[in-house]
Amino acid sequence: MIETTIIEKEGVGKLRNPVMVTGLPGIGLVGQVVAKYMIKKLGGKKIADLYSPHFPHQVMMTSKGGIRLLKNKFYLIKLKERDLILVVGDVQAITGDGQYEVAGKMLDYVQKHKVKTIITIGGYSSGKMSGEKKVFAASNNLKTMNRYKDMFVFGETKGSIVGVAGLLPALALIRGIDAMCVMGETHGSYVDPSSAKAVLEKLAKLFSFKIDMEQLEAEAKEREKMIKKIESEIEKQTAGGNKDITYIR
């Protein structure tokens, strides 16, 4: 294999007003948790696999004795009024130009399905451990920013977005596709189901779908408890130190 390859299953057919939503491994695994939860609860069906020579040159062994390539996967979720193409996966490309190639091939694929909107989901590391998590966003066009300014927090995130969550919307601009990166606020050093929950609530509103949040809420509470414990430990040790400090990097 010398370039990134997407293999679509047979019979995918024509999609209705499709939107691409990505949740690949990244900060706090926010995107991954959201996307996998949606696939599970909304009944996602796999429609394509993406393989890349820019992924690590190793393969996974499964618990049953199977063997498979590292990959990214495209799932189809059929909502009432539109179809969602969800992208999840084991890894992201490990080289810079590999990242550009993978993002480009993903765009080729969803353009074939006439996708006109892309939402990438990521985490934004604010160092905040517990409490309410904001949902930030950045878009590749002004219209989207204006339209969703009451739903997401625009303009409060600084710096750069690394990987597919950033490259997809930025490359989409060149192709005339509206795109937005939605970022759950997170500490950055933990898997964050609580931030994932905050993001998922917004997406449910955005695309008018209902989803059973029970399991994610349970995970979030469990994690929140653990984090609170860590916080109080730190507080004891630093005896009245500044709570705003980011303790763990």
Add this chain to the structure above:
Amino acid sequence: MIETTIIEKEGVGKLRNPVMVTGLPGIGLVGQVVAKYMIKKLGGKKIADLYSPHFPHQVMMTSKGGIRLLKNKFYLIKLKERDLILVVGDVQAITGDGQYEVAGKMLDYVQKHKVKTIITIGGYSSGKMSGEKKVFAASNNLKTMNRYKDMFVFGETKGSIVGVAGLLPALALIRGIDAMCVMGETHGSYVDPSSAKAVLEKLAKLFSFKIDMEQLEAEAKEREKMIKKIESEIEKQTAGGNKDITYIR
């Protein structure tokens, strides 16, 4: 040379129900020891060389004053009922995308010869120094797993397989070729003829061939003696410490 190139000798002709078996440098050199031993004892004949710009940019000097590229080599072993294509070599590709390219070219080549089964041989590092060595396996299809579940241990290995031994079966799946990675249990820090012997016994059964094991058994015994000595040294120093600890990494 700008891409991996396989050069076949003239007159290879049509192969009978051929199987590809690879034994490239890897953990414990298990695959390499097995494959080279088979070539020697079963009379392998070289049919092709593989060169790659993704191998290190250095060449070997031979003891007679010769000079040659680093390469992988394809040997033909004619068994009663089928032909085996054995792959051995000096090195594996040093970059990630180089690994994918080499594995892809190997598959192109054996597909040309209508290979329908691939066995890659590797080592699985369990940290075990002496005693009986298990032979693990992982396959790219369920049928193979079921068929050989009494011969190999499936599902006990964890994590990932790095390099050609893993990439070949995983990439073979996409092409519809049945493949299996056979892994001899080994410590991981030593060349392990004892593990190689365990693997070779399984292969002899799998492909119904007879092979004189005397030399490999002698090497295994020699090595076993050395390892036992190291183990007892370690035991003395740690005065009754836990034997299960992996002493050397």
Add this chain to the structure above:
Amino acid sequence: MIETTIIEKEGVGKLRNPVMVTGLPGIGLVGQVVAKYMIKKLGGKKIADLYSPHFPHQVMMTSKGGIRLLKNKFYLIKLKERDLILVVGDVQAITGDGQYEVAGKMLDYVQKHKVKTIITIGGYSSGKMSGEKKVFAASNNLKTMNRYKDMFVFGETKGSIVGVAGLLPALALIRGIDAMCVMGETHGSYVDPSSAKAVLEKLAKLFSFKIDMEQLEAEAKEREKMIKKIESEIEKQTAGGNKDITYIR
């Protein structure tokens, strides 16, 4: 995206006797400061964007909640007798062959516009902190050296020029395009508006344009004051040490 791509806006039309001038990030940011200042004060209009998979795989978030690729940009400045194509940008390519690719694509683009002269602007690190800054130059042809030997200091710079500022003139030679790298003397560890000012004065003379220097002069004075302070601090600490030593690397 698998290769460096330049996207030109519509309606650029035919240019009059155009010259390419580059000011990409580099030593002391001299080139960048000069080019951005010219675009601002002489009314540059963007005519093209350059994207590259060899730039870092991250995207910028803007203060308003926008998102965009890292890029290099081409601006058009219309002088009385000729057009200038100015090149500025966020970054340079991060790999060696990426640098060659980007420089090559830039040359392809300006050749399409029949550019026959290229000036790249950079900084030359002499370790000098304050005082008058020389303007060095190196050219890819003897005619240019002779023609401008009274305007720029040729032959006093040693070693090599890293990145686009060097590659463009050197690659231009192969294509028969006259080119020169103009280097403002600078310490190397600071942004240097004072060196930028020295370079800009030369360019104004070279291309016969007038430019309001007030703002750049103010910045240069401000910076100069700061530097003098640092110098006097260092002097105190080293109590009469050799002023010519380069204190900071």
Add this chain to the structure above:
Amino acid sequence: MIETTIIEKEGVGKLRNPVMVTGLPGIGLVGQVVAKYMIKKLGGKKIADLYSPHFPHQVMMTSKGGIRLLKNKFYLIKLKERDLILVVGDVQAITGDGQYEVAGKMLDYVQKHKVKTIITIGGYSSGKMSGEKKVFAASNNLKTMNRYKDMFVFGETKGSIVGVAGLLPALALIRGIDAMCVMGETHGSYVDPSSAKAVLEKLAKLFSFKIDMEQLEAEAKEREKMIKKIESEIEKQTAGGNKDITYIR
């Protein structure tokens, strides 16, 4: 520039029974010293330049204020009975696949000129500081080894040859071109004109040419004096230590 490119000057014409001889930067600079000396003393004329995106992305400034790409150069030396194509240059490619690409392009070029013999010159690091220097060789074919076994020392060098000096003969084998790497024995940490002299004497014999060795002999003597001084310093400090030890690595 996206691949290695060789640009030949006009009017090179047909060569008489040409041999390629390379002397690129390497161990002890033995090859470079030999090749440059031959070009100077035997009147080499440049016939082609080789540029590569796999060379470092920086350009050289000349003492007169010029600017030029890093490159490799082909020179033509006309001997009585044959033509020599000498290859010298600033650098070698910095990546592994870049090395393979450059070597491949060089072979393409000399094959166009019907070169049937290739000699690469390198150094072989034996750790020996002073005294007589052996001239080792390794060849890609048995015929050459037998033919020159009285002139060069075959089979005493161990390990691998890194870079173009090794890749060219090894890749030449695939193309059916006879090739040999000639290696001057050298310490490895110094430029070694004395080893270069030993190699050059062999080449003069091999290709039946006369060359004024005076200047190289003077340099060798000068260097030998310096080395002897270092050796006696080391001896004093180690007071009777083993002279065979390689002191500097």
